[in-house]
Amino acid sequence: MPQIPEGRSWLKPGEVAERAGVAVSTLHYYESLGLISSRRTAGNRREYRRDTLRVLAFIRAAQRVGVSLDRVKEALDQLPREGLPTTKDWARISRQWHDELTERIEYLTGLRDRFSDCIGCGCLSLKSCPYSNPDDALGAGGQGPRRFP
Amino acid sequence: MPQIPEGRSWLKPGEVAERAGVAVSTLHYYESLGLISSRRTAGNRREYRRDTLRVLAFIRAAQRVGVSLDRVKEALDQLPREGLPTTKDWARISRQWHDELTERIEYLTGLRDRFSDCIGCGCLSLKSCPYSNPDDALGAGGQGPRRFP
DNA sequence: TGACTACATCAAGTGGACTTGACGTCAAGG
DNA sequence: CCTTGACGTCAAGTCCACTTGATGTAGTCA
Numbered sequence: 001m002p003q004i005p006e007g008r009s010w011l012k013p014g015e016v017a018e019r020a021g022v023a024v025s026t027l028h029y030y031e032s033l034g035l036i037s038s039r040r041t042a043g044n045r046r047e048y049r050r051d052t053l054r055v056l057a058f059i060r061a062a063q064r065v066g067v068s069l070d071r072v073k074e075a076l077d078q079l080p081r082e083g084l085p086t087t088k089d090w091a092r093i094s095r096q097w098h099d100e101l102t103e104r105i106e107y108l109t110g111l112r113d114r115f116s117d118c119i120g121c122g123c124l125s126l127k128s129c130p131y132s133n134p135d136d137a138l139g140a141g142g143q144g145p146r147r148f149p
Numbered sequence: 150m151p152q153i154p155e156g157r158s159w160l161k162p163g164e165v166a167e168r169a170g171v172a173v174s175t176l177h178y179y180e181s182l183g184l185i186s187s188r189r190t191a192g193n194r195r196e197y198r199r200d201t202l203r204v205l206a207f208i209r210a211a212q213r214v215g216v217s218l219d220r221v222k223e224a225l226d227q228l229p230r231e232g233l234p235t236t237k238d239w240a241r242i243s244r245q246w247h248d249e250l251t252e253r254i255e256y257l258t259g260l261r262d263r264f265s266d267c268i269g270c271g272c273l274s275l276k277s278c279p280y281s282n283p284d285d286a287l288g289a290g291g292q293g294p295r296r297f298p
Numbered sequence: 299t300g301a302c303t304a305c306a307t308c309a310a311g312t313g314g315a316c317t318t319g320a321c322g323t324c325a326a327g328g
Numbered sequence: 329c330c331t332t333g334a335c336g337t338c339a340a341g342t343c344c345a346c347t348t349g350a351t352g353t354a355g356t357c358a
Contacts, residue, residue: 014334024335025317033315043324045335065257066215069315101261105254108214112250163304173305174347182345192354194305218345 010039010047020056035059035073065104159188159196169205184208184222214253 017024027046030036036055038046055076062072075093166173176195179185185204187195204225211221224245228238 012334023317026315028337029316041324043335045324063315064215066213098261101257105257105261108250108254108257112247112254161304162306172347175345177307178346190354192305194354212345 009050011050011052013046013048016048016052016056019053020060022056022060030056030059030069033069033073035069035076065101067100158199160199160201162195162197165197165201165205168202169209171205171209179205179208179218182218182222184218184225214250216249 011019013024013027017027027036027038027048031038031046036048036052038048038052041047058076059069059072062075063069075096078092160168162173162176166176176185176187176197180187180195185197185201187197187201190196207225208218208221211224212218224242227241
């Protein structure tokens with residue numbers, strides 16, 4: 001693990017990759033999508049601002065909950081293009097995320113509890129279920145907007 | 150929506166697709182992966198058992214929480230290949246799922262609450278955070294096994 | 299009976315998220 | 329100074345989860 005001096009506020013690609021747990025090529029890829037940005041040294045090497053780590057953490061968290069990079073970009077585009085994001089900037093994003101996460105948590109909790117019930121009543125075997133109709137409870141919903149694809 | 154007679158226990162591809170909210174081609178694809186199965190009529194048309202809908206619902210639920218088809222197959226492979234799955238069969242799967250879902254719910258809840266804290270303390274802006282270090286709290290974890298990729 | 303739709307097979311294409319390869323350059327250590 | 333490794337660009341490749349297309353057959357209904 002490369003030690004990054006306290007004072008240095010611009011990080012090298014390898015350092016960022018290491019700290020964020022992604023490949024350098026991934027940084028290039030994200031940059032090509034406009035998710036992160038960098039400046040260049042005299043020798044054309046990339047340098048990343050320290051808060052790029054935060055953005056990468058945000059991306060990782062988003063992906064872990066199944067959000068696409070497109071949607072992540074939508075969120076990040078609300079941050080100021082130049083200059084440092086303020087607390088207020090992040091707060092707006094965090095609020096949206098809070099709602100989405102809550103929704104997703106509720107979905108998962110419902111799913112888990114339905115599963116628990118189904119152990120009891122056996123509705124996941126071939127008999128029909130008195131509690132719910134899992135065919136439709138889980139299977140329906142059709143092609144409406146899926147908040148979490 | 151095609152009405153399926155009460156008594157018929159073998160369903161046609163179109164019926165299954167409609168009810169499960171997937172394309173017929175998806176059924177072929179899943180069959181090629183061994184996730185579902187069918188028998189054939191004299192005229193080589195596929196026929197699905199009614200509980201295929203349940204399997205499809207299971208697959209959909211799994212995907213929605215970010216589980217790969219490979220892992221779904223692992224779970225489904227624990228069901229009896231021939232004959233109807235019993236309550237006990239599903240119970241085993243449900244128990245595993247319960248644990249995984251619980252874990253995931255806890256992860257999401259932690260994530261959400263961390264976000265909430267961060268609105269307050271501003272740690273998602275450039276200042277360093279007294280509560281936690283989001284760079285590492287979210288960004289680290291390195292390349293260890295990811296239960297939910 | 300003839301049109302029309304649903305279904306069959308198989309190869310190939312798509313989109314998202316990256317990774318790999320080929321090849322040249324910059325920078326730090328011995 | 330020179331080697332070595334980290335980095336640069338760009339095209340192409342990979343993996344997953346499907347979808348589309350081409351082409352032929354089976355069943356249904358006026």
